[in-house]
Amino acid sequence: MEFLNPEPPYVLFRDRPEWSDVTPIAQDDGPTPLAPILYSDKYKDATSYFRAIYVAKEYSPRVLDLTLEIIKQNASHYTVWQYRYRTLLALNSPLTQELHLLSKLLPTHLKSYQAWNHRRLLLLQLGKKSARGELAFAEIALAKDAKNYHTWVYREWLLCNFFAPAPAITTSPAAGEDAEPAIEELDEDGGADEEVWREEVVFTDRMLEDDVRNNSVWHHRFFVLFEGPRAKQSPDVAESEIEYTKHKIALAPNNASSWNYLRGILSHTRTPLPLLLPFARPYTLPQSAQSSLRAFADPGELPFLPGEKAQLPCVAALEFVADALAEEGKPEAGGVYDELVQRDPVRKQFWEYRKRSLQSASAPVGAQA
Amino acid sequence: MDTLLIEKHVKYIQSLGENTDDLMYHMTAHLRLNAIYWGLTALCIMGRPDALVKEDVIEFVMSCWDDDEGAFGAHPGHDAHILPTLSAIQILTIYDALDRADTKRIVTWVAARQNPTGSFSGDQWGETDTRFAYIAVQALELLGRLDAIDKDKAVAHINRCKNFDGGFGATEGAESHAGQIFVCTAALAILDRLEDIDQPTLAWWLAERQLPNGGLNGRPEKLEDVCYSFWVLSALSILHKLKWIDSEALVKFILSAQDPDGGGVADRPGDMVDVFHTCFGICGLSLLGYPGVHEINPIYCLPADVTRKKGLHMDYEVLGKDET
Numbered sequence: 001m002e003f004l005n006p007e008p009p010y011v012l013f014r015d016r017p018e019w020s021d022v023t024p025i026a027q028d029d030g031p032t033p034l035a036p037i038l039y040s041d042k043y044k045d046a047t048s049y050f051r052a053i054y055v056a057k058e059y060s061p062r063v064l065d066l067t068l069e070i071i072k073q074n075a076s077h078y079t080v081w082q083y084r085y086r087t088l089l090a091l092n093s094p095l096t097q098e099l100h101l102l103s104k105l106l107p108t109h110l111k112s113y114q115a116w117n118h119r120r121l122l123l124l125q126l127g128k129k130s131a132r133g134e135l136a137f138a139e140i141a142l143a144k145d146a147k148n149y150h151t152w153v154y155r156e157w158l159l160c161n162f163f164a165p166a167p168a169i170t171t172s173p174a175a176g177e178d179a180e181p182a183i184e185e186l187d188e189d190g191g192a193d194e195e196v197w198r199e200e201v202v203f204t205d206r207m208l209e210d211d212v213r214n215n216s217v218w219h220h221r222f223f224v225l226f227e228g229p230r231a232k233q234s235p236d237v238a239e240s241e242i243e244y245t246k247h248k249i250a251l252a253p254n255n256a257s258s259w260n261y262l263r264g265i266l267s268h269t270r271t272p273l274p275l276l277l278p279f280a281r282p283y284t285l286p287q288s289a290q291s292s293l294r295a296f297a298d299p300g301e302l303p304f305l306p307g308e309k310a311q312l313p314c315v316a317a318l319e320f321v322a323d324a325l326a327e328e329g330k331p332e333a334g335g336v337y338d339e340l341v342q343r344d345p346v347r348k349q350f351w352e353y354r355k356r357s358l359q360s361a362s363a364p365v366g367a368q369a
Numbered sequence: 370m371d372t373l374l375i376e377k378h379v380k381y382i383q384s385l386g387e388n389t390d391d392l393m394y395h396m397t398a399h400l401r402l403n404a405i406y407w408g409l410t411a412l413c414i415m416g417r418p419d420a421l422v423k424e425d426v427i428e429f430v431m432s433c434w435d436d437d438e439g440a441f442g443a444h445p446g447h448d449a450h451i452l453p454t455l456s457a458i459q460i461l462t463i464y465d466a467l468d469r470a471d472t473k474r475i476v477t478w479v480a481a482r483q484n485p486t487g488s489f490s491g492d493q494w495g496e497t498d499t500r501f502a503y504i505a506v507q508a509l510e511l512l513g514r515l516d517a518i519d520k521d522k523a524v525a526h527i528n529r530c531k532n533f534d535g536g537f538g539a540t541e542g543a544e545s546h547a548g549q550i551f552v553c554t555a556a557l558a559i560l561d562r563l564e565d566i567d568q569p570t571l572a573w574w575l576a577e578r579q580l581p582n583g584g585l586n587g588r589p590e591k592l593e594d595v596c597y598s599f600w601v602l603s604a605l606s607i608l609h610k611l612k613w614i615d616s617e618a619l620v621k622f623i624l625s626a627q628d629p630d631g632g633g634v635a636d637r638p639g640d641m642v643d644v645f646h647t648c649f650g651i652c653g654l655s656l657l658g659y660p661g662v663h664e665i666n667p668i669y670c671l672p673a674d675v676t677r678k679k680g681l682h683m684d685y686e687v688l689g690k691d692e693t
């Protein structure tokens with residue numbers, strides 16, 4: 001039934017004629033019995049040949065076959081990755097081809113630091129012209145695992161390294177004269193770069209529509225709009241983001257990420273928390289109180305009220321209200337911290353601490369609640 | 370399971386070097402030195418440092434030396450990397466055997482990993498990560514040569530990895546993550562720059578990591594995990610805010626992740642155990658003041674008696690110990 005399986009059967013390196021001139025070197029496990037050896041024939045075979053070419057410092061096309069085989073079996077073997085990269089450079093291999101190959105490998109090795117770093121090294125060589133396609137690649141990778149830390153770090157690196165105004169944040173490869181400084185094309189087209197960052201906001205919209213609780217997306221949005229190299233410090237952005245977040249909170253009130261984002265904007269723009277008390281308060285009330293709230297609400301405020309299925313009261317809202325009241329020096333904050341002790345008992349000590357610091361902070365005005 | 374199964378865990382760690390016909394053993398060769406450090410640290414905290422043969426371990430460590438580079442690889446024949454280099458230094462520090470290594474060359478190699486931006490790379494190939502900053506800072510501190518790097522630039526880079534939620538990420542622009550927060554907090558502690566941290570915001574974010582089942586996660590909306598519990602705990606301990614979490618619930622969670630038959634601790638109850646989670650589970654219990662275990666110094670993740678003898682930073686909190 002061979003025809004059903006288009007993959008040719010695996011041939012051990014010791015049975016490959018093109019490797020007959022190499023004497024494999026078995027693993028040296030050091031002098032102690034902490035690490036003697038006996039393992040899968042396939043892996044043992046390939047790594048024995050790797051040790052041989054490593055010692056002989058051979059950089060040839062067959063090394064690319066060999067290292068690919070080991071990487072497929074064990075994507076964390078950093079020495080093999082590094083040797084492969086050195087070989088690619090030594091052979092002047094077409095790196096776009098390597099990038100394609102890696103695109104096929106990476107989705108099954110999303111948690112491999114080494115695989116992502118290999119990709120980063122390739123991009124540093126390929127330069128900005130390849131970077132836009134990489135944003136698309138990262139989005140495909142995120143479709144597989146939307147919270148994968150390496151993928152997000154890679155995406156943020158692409159943005160800072162290729163689309164930021166100079167001087168860009170470079171992760172200097174320190175690889176000697178081999179590595180081209182990949183940032184020389186920067187700022188030729190600042191307008192196009194601006195566009196990349198604008199698209200980035202739309203990208204986070206898409207991601208949040210899929211999963212409004214994905215903290216990585218909220219973080220990324222904050223980075224793009226408020227902290228990144230092309231962030232505009234304009235009150236308009238802050239204002240529209242506050243509206244945006246209120247909508248998302250109404251959609252899913254018990255979501256630490258959106259509440260954190262809201263607090264992030266407020267503290268970044270030095271906006272006092274109490275300004276949003278009218279928004280947060282309804283979320284601290286039980287569902288039974290909501291119908292009368294809706295009945296008396298201003299039509300413009302209706303979209304910001306909790307939905308009928310929301311689990312209320314919401315701990316994040318209680319926390320927001322307590323902190324806002326504390327900021328105003330209002331003693332009623334203490335009662336809200338008491339409610340938090342009830343509703344979020346695992347953090348009892350923390351809420352009690354907040355209540356205590358409230359009393360000491362407002363002590364001068366005699367607000368000993 | 371309401372007690373720490375010390376005897377089982379000691380046996381489990383001792384057995385790790387024995388099953389070498391297991392493919393996993395070879396697949397994890399790139400973590401070998403780290404694994405020995407995790408095992409040895411766990412044994413020290415359980416009061417059983419002699420459960421491994423000291424001379425054998427030291428010899429194995431020395432066989433990982435990469436003489437071309439002047440640092441340690443994870444396994445004989447592997448390239449030098451900053452991760453196994455720190456593990457080697459930590460193991461030799463625990464055994465008071467640093468004189469066996471060419472520390473001068475190590476200092477040069479580690480210092481050369483600092484980039485012009487102040488960040489650190491893991492090897493000559495350049496991946497940067499705040500983990501590597503912590504590793505470099507700790508390695509040099511253990512060798513008494515923190516002066517070999519530009520400390521201000523290192524601090525400035527860590528500060529550039531700070532986020533609006535008070536936490537830290539792996540690189541500039543990266544999301545806050547409990548592991549990265551631990552390494553940045555501990556690095557700043559070693560560099561005497563804890564005042565650069567937005568402590569109230571960060572400690573609040575850390576306290577928010579505890580879930581109703583007692584375990585802690587590494588980021589919002591992620592699953593609880595024994596190792597993340599330790600990263601969060603360590604950072605809280607350095608900030609003297611351990612009391613903000615429910616320690617009883619966390620002790621219960623860690624104990625429930627033990628394998629009652631074969632020993633070892635898993636990432637969460639019911640999963641396969643490994644030496645990494647075994648180490649950090651036991652170290653977590655130490656910070657929580659669990660009776661009968663020795664004290665861990667979370668700044669270095671080394672036994673406290675070792676760091677005390679070397680006169681290193683000791684400013685952290687352990688529950689159950691008198692604190693003002």
Ligand SMILES: [Zn+2]
Pocket residue numbers: 594595596597636646
């Ligand atoms: Zn874990």
